[in-house]
Amino acid sequence: SAYQMTLLNHIGIYALTALGVVLLTGVAGMTSFGQAAFVGLGAYTTAVLLAPSTLDLGARVGSPWLALGLGLLLTLAFALVLGLLTLRLSGHYLPLGTIAWGISLYSLFGTVEGLGGHTGIADLPPLTLFGVSFADTRRLYYVIWLVLLGAIWVTSNLLDSRTGRAIRALKGGQEMASSMGVNVFRAKMTAFLVAAAFAGVAGWLYAYNQRFVSPAPFGLNAGIDYLFMGLLGGIGSVWGAIVGAASVILLREWLQDVLPHLLGRSGNFESIVFGLLIVLVMQRWPGGLWSAVQARLPRNRLRARLSEQPVPELPRRQPPRKGERVLEVSGLTRRFGGLVANKDMALRVDAGEILAVIGPNGAGKSTLFNLLSCVDTPNAGEIVFLGERINGYSPRKVARAGLSRTFQHVKLLPRMTVLENVAIGAHQRGHRGVFASALRLDGTEEARLLAEARRQLERVGLGEYLHHEAGSLALGQQRILEIARALCADPCLLLLDEPAAGLRHKEKQALAELLRKLRAEGMAVLLVEHDMDFVMGLVDRVVVMEFGQRIAEGLPEEVQRNPAVLEAYLGGAE
Numbered sequence: 001s002a003y004q005m006t007l008l009n010h011i012g013i014y015a016l017t018a019l020g021v022v023l024l025t026g027v028a029g030m031t032s033f034g035q036a037a038f039v040g041l042g043a044y045t046t047a048v049l050l051a052p053s054t055l056d057l058g059a060r061v062g063s064p065w066l067a068l069g070l071g072l073l074l075t076l077a078f079a080l081v082l083g084l085l086t087l088r089l090s091g092h093y094l095p096l097g098t099i100a101w102g103i104s105l106y107s108l109f110g111t112v113e114g115l116g117g118h119t120g121i122a123d124l125p126p127l128t129l130f131g132v133s134f135a136d137t138r139r140l141y142y143v144i145w146l147v148l149l150g151a152i153w154v155t156s157n158l159l160d161s162r163t164g165r166a167i168r169a170l171k172g173g174q175e176m177a178s179s180m181g182v183n184v185f186r187a188k189m190t191a192f193l194v195a196a197a198f199a200g201v202a203g204w205l206y207a208y209n210q211r212f213v214s215p216a217p218f219g220l221n222a223g224i225d226y227l228f229m230g231l232l233g234g235i236g237s238v239w240g241a242i243v244g245a246a247s248v249i250l251l252r253e254w255l256q257d258v259l260p261h262l263l264g265r266s267g268n269f270e271s272i273v274f275g276l277l278i279v280l281v282m283q284r285w286p287g288g289l290w291s292a293v294q295a296r297l298p299r300n301r302l303r304a305r306l307s308e309q310p311v312p313e314l315p316r317r318q319p320p321r322k323g324e325r326v327l328e329v330s331g332l333t334r335r336f337g338g339l340v341a342n343k344d345m346a347l348r349v350d351a352g353e354i355l356a357v358i359g360p361n362g363a364g365k366s367t368l369f370n371l372l373s374c375v376d377t378p379n380a381g382e383i384v385f386l387g388e389r390i391n392g393y394s395p396r397k398v399a400r401a402g403l404s405r406t407f408q409h410v411k412l413l414p415r416m417t418v419l420e421n422v423a424i425g426a427h428q429r430g431h432r433g434v435f436a437s438a439l440r441l442d443g444t445e446e447a448r449l450l451a452e453a454r455r456q457l458e459r460v461g462l463g464e465y466l467h468h469e470a471g472s473l474a475l476g477q478q479r480i481l482e483i484a485r486a487l488c489a490d491p492c493l494l495l496l497d498e499p500a501a502g503l504r505h506k507e508k509q510a511l512a513e514l515l516r517k518l519r520a521e522g523m524a525v526l527l528v529e530h531d532m533d534f535v536m537g538l539v540d541r542v543v544v545m546e547f548g549q550r551i552a553e554g555l556p557e558e559v560q561r562n563p564a565v566l567e568a569y570l571g572g573a574e
């Protein structure tokens with residue numbers, strides 16, 4: 001019926017904006033209350049261009065495209081400025097920021113002269129494309145749902161790509177991602193702009209569907225509604241947007257029909273019951289309705305775009321010659337208030353060498369690691385990597401220069417497959433961006449990135465787990481996964497933070513074998529480790545730290561006999 005078609009059109013338009021919320025909040029972990037304002041920008045641009053009371057372009061040839069183009073441009077321009085201002089905020093400040101500009105834009109629609117104030121702009125002409133009029137809701141339905149399905153296709157493509165992996169790493173993996181060469185701010189901005197663009201297009205469709213715009217549907221309440229839709233549908237899945245929009249809209253309609261019969265016509269019970277139902281649903285299915293549906297579907301494991309055909313390997317950087325100095329550290333000092341965590345530290349690592357830094361708890365090893373990987377900045381001293389002073393570099397820049405690391409506390413994305421986790425390591429070896437990814441024009445590069453990830457996983461002995469969720473691996477395997485991820489970046493220097501912790505005897509042997517192989521290939525390896533048996537049988541030299549200082553350096557057997565070292569570890573006992 002016409003009524004059902006109207007409902008379907010509403011659901012389609014709302015789902016398009018909710019899809020942006022799924023990407024922005026669900027996938028990238030940035031909560032926004034301001035999406036409705038972007039819908040408003042798209043809708044008002046269309047209305048101002050077309051309505052008889054304003055610029056009066058009417059249904060002239062090309063006017064819908066002009067409205068769409070300008071609406072998108074304006075939405076993206078606003079989003080870019082707002083993104084630059086708000087995306088650097090973290091914690092609660094980001095959602096608060098979105099509330100602030102959501103309210104500002106809403107007020108703007110109501111106060112700017114020429115936008116019709118709170119009564120809005122009426123009498124918009126119907127949509128006409130290629131000479132076909134879409135005045136009838138039944139026809140417009142096709143346009144709306146085609147656009148929505150297109151947006152879902154684009155979003156799915158984007159998420160299943162190099163850029164998408166960077167966006168998916170934003171929730172819970174920002175430190176790891178930037179250490180792998182990902183530009184975290186850019187990934188945030190990409191998700192933000194794509195979500196804003198969907199909202200802008202939804203605004204354009206809204207204007208043609210309603211043929212009337214006023215500020216009310218673009219306020220903070222609507223922003224909260226979109227967030228509800230995303231949450232309710234399933235914040236991590238593109239299909240959740242449709243489920244969420246449909247649930248919210250149909251539930252509202254149903255409550256409006258049913259409640260007056262049950263509770264009488266006095267009082268607004270609808271909002272109260274609606275709120276309660278939302279809370280109940282979220283309690284029962286915290287992952288959203290779509291996740292409840294998904295759990296009943298046959299498990300469709302994401303197989304990524306791993307080609308079975310041989311693909312050319314990614315280009316490699318020119319490695320340093322064996323014996324060439326890779327890292328030279330001198331006078332490195334880091335103070336935390338009165339505590340000197342690293343004092344005048346010095347060390348060097350050459351290509352084809354494994355150096356271990358050992359020392360009792362609190363000796364300053366992690367601090368040293370953070371300084372070397374540029375997560376932290378020294379108060380004094382020099383870090384020279386491949387002849388270049390890297391003090392003050394960002395973790396991303398140093399990763400690009402060829403220094404790759406693992407973490408003391410494993411940092412991976414547990415819901416992503418093993419293969420994709422490792423492919424993040426190769427991020428900086430690819431260059432295809434948002435548009436190529438969204439339109440699936442990145443096939444060759446993506447196949448090469450994934451093939452490289454597979455190659456490194458096979459190299460470290462995790463080849464049979466490619467399509468498993470990373471979180472399902474044992475801790476020891478997760479540590480090995482991190483090494484594969486670091487190798488994917490094609491480094492000259494590997495920094496390994498306690499790589500043998502949590503590994504079983506056999507796994508340690510396999511890890512030692514791998515590190516020997518890497519050393520033979522000319523890789524420089526610096527590792528921090530507590531397991532002395534592992535260290536002593538493997539490394540070329542050992543640096544011992546205590547109270548932030550180097551107390552000994554030498555061959556493993558020399559260091560083992562050093563009285564200062566025995567003192568530090570065993571309190572002087574033989």
Ligand SMILES: Nc1ncnc2c1ncn2[C@@H]1O[C@H](COP(=O)(O)OP(=O)(O)OP(=O)(O)O)[C@@H](O)[C@H]1O
Nearest residue numbers: 336339340341359360361362363364365366367368
């Ligand atoms: N951000 C910080 N602020 C204040 N003090 C810190 C900070 N980071 C480290 N420290 C202090 O610096 C000293 C060295 O710590 P660090 O974590 O580098 O030692 P570690 O050798 O890695 O120890 P472990 O083997 O237990 O990991 C400790 O006394 C620690 O409390």
